[in-house]
Amino acid sequence: MDSRLNRIRQLEDEHGFGLVGTYLLDYQKKIVYADKTLSAMYGLPFDEAGIPLADFLKNIDEEDLQRANQLREAQINKSEPYQIEYRIRISSKDTKWVLARAKAKMMDGDLFYEGIVVDVTSGKEADIALQNQNKLIKTITDNATSALFLMNDKGYCTFMNPAAETMFGYTLTEIKSKPLHYLIHHHYPDGREYPMEECPLDRALPQNFEMRAHEDLFFRKDGTSLPVLCAASPIFENGIPVATVIEVRDISEQKKANMLLQTHAERLEILNSIGLSISESLDLQEILQKVTDAVTKLTGANFGAFFYNTINASGEAFLLYTLSGAPREAFEKFGTPRNTAVFHPTFAGDGVVRVADITKDPRYGKNAPNNGMPKGHLPVVSYLAVPVISKSGKVIGGLFLGHKDADVFTAEHENLVLGLASQAAIALDNAKLYEEVKELSLKKDEFLSIASHELKTPLTSIKAFNQLMQRTKDSTKLPDFVQKSAEHICRLEKLINDLLDVSKINAGKMQYSMEQFNFRQIITDCVESVQHLAPSHKISVENVVDVLYTGDRLRLEQVLNNFLTNAIKYSPGGERVLVNSTLQGDNLIVSVQDFGIGIPQDHLDKLFDRYYRVDNTSMRFEGLGLGLFISSEILKRHGGDFWIESEQGKGSTFFFRLPLERQGEAEVTETEISYKDSSITILYNQQDDRIEVDWKGFQNFSSVQNGCMKMLEILKKNKCYKVINDNRNVQGTWSEAAEWVGREWFPMMEEAGLRYFAWIFSPSTFSQLSAKKSVDIKEGRVITEFFTDISLAEKWLDGK
């Protein structure tokens, strides 16, 4: 043994270093007798006389010193052997690991420790590196957000990190029970069973391929699924496949974000395309439909509707325009939405109404008769309504969205719809302007076409007369040609003046200069001048009143001239024309009567149709002469009107009426069951349960409206359903009110309870035509019947 140790010593001496040193520690004296190798290991000079223990301890690394001392002292106290591993500092940055082993040895009654120190640096460093690496790997796998599995060649999981546990809800013990595939990958995304043999993750190992960024659907322990991105890497040891590392990333958040992004992109695209297409379009209906479709799609509503406002005189009635997500029939039977508490804020432009459940809203169900949605209405729970407001600030419509579930519409939806509504408003404004311009341009074209024809006809004759004058050899014929062409030139001149007047009227630029004059004067002046031009007829002034009138004298002369020349033109064999002027109430009535062939009834109807409307600026003169159109316009500007009585074969009478300034206050008497003023008497006849109405004299828009509203009042108060409406004392015409009576007043009367309306004709043709027009365009179900005999009318009503 000693010889072998000596051999080692010899070798160490030769090589100048050693890995094993021996020593003897004199514990009482704290002196160490170290051999050469040990001294060298500690960087101390060799000394046979021994080296103080303190010198050795000085070289122990600070980190290990305390631990080494404690352990050694503890063992020495028990006289037990010790074994300590510690580092010796050999330079400022290098240390070496040593293992010191010693056991007690009593020599001459003193305590000695005999031991060896082995340099274990190389083994210790490898050990530490491995430990560090393991620690690092554990840190990495523990902290990874991806789930990591290690799967053996049988497909069983042998390792999984905490992320995998959290992601899938299995513990390692649970997951070791079955092949991994059948725990987390058992079905295809479409729901079919997924055999392990088909799984690429399980094929990766035997077939030796790496899989990267494979998107799939995995399952948790609780059966729920999650979209994942995974990678599989096979591991080989000495060419033998042993395991697969599977890395799994949960991409549900990413998917959600992607979907959100996609939704946003889609919305943007819709918004963008709708913005473009509606700003390009000038078709009202098309814009409305596109906007309705877009908002319905964007908000995911069950259906959407765009009501375009057409407010009538009573401030109600909206027009149903476009629908999306529901057939037109689904709404048609309900008519237009009324001004209920729910709809009001939208049509009044008060702002957006967004309600999670409209049926629980305080505004809901407040209006009779339906108190909520009418029967058969598509179910609406979530409700979103946005007003569409034009640049001028006027509410032009409302966008309404409904969904059968609660709380569907979000603030984001609200903003989207608001954005689209403002775009729609601009497009609608443009379209409306365009339509107005288009209509004007059509009118203009029509006007030009008529005007050019009217102008061409006399010009043809003038041209022909001129050619005749140039080539005739018979100079006695010349004066005749000159005279005739002069007549055509006059006609042309008059035509041009008329055309100018019409164009002024259409542009609203006809100027009137009012002055006071005696109306008798213009009658005699006009008769004289027309008589001069038309010696074929004898124009007689029968009655004429002296009356001071304020108006445009020249324009009124134009009217009278027109009436007189018409009378002559349309009674070629008539010989006589009679002119009268009378005062009737507050009206001046002028009539021109001829004794020609008369005007056929159908022609009279046409004439009436062209003039009955309140707005009369369009081209209603077509084929009727410009004169009557201009006359009607001039009369209207003076608050008057015209009408015609005609009998075929006997002649026609043209009348015009000009209102004079009112003489004193009109007398009005009114009770619960009656009303009376200068133009109407209304009385509720209790015995026969009917309202008896007697209209008197000339009527105009305001007198008709006033009388009609009084009638409505008395009908309501007395809960009556029958009216006898006597027009026998009505004179002239009330055509301007015909449309209002039919479209608005009759529906109001119907709502108030009216069922039967007996109408006794006025003797005046135009009054009769006004009444017929009202009934023709009447809305609602009131039954009307015309009579000429009051007793027949009473009989008819008695039977009801």
Add this chain to the structure above:
Amino acid sequence: MPDLILLDVIHVTPEGTDLCRKLKALDSIKHIPVIVLSTHNKAIQTKKICADEVIPKPFDIDILLQVVENHLAA
């Protein structure tokens, strides 16, 4: 083929006014000038009935001859 057509329109009805339009719609005829004579001058618009000329009745015979001559010379 006639050189010119004189068309007397008595009634402003489709039967009366459509004839001229129908003639003018025929490729083989449409080059022939049509002069319409009518008392319903105002109701007949040159454009709408497609006449080349409308002469209101009553008319001066010299005028008619002159207009006919103008169209034949053209």
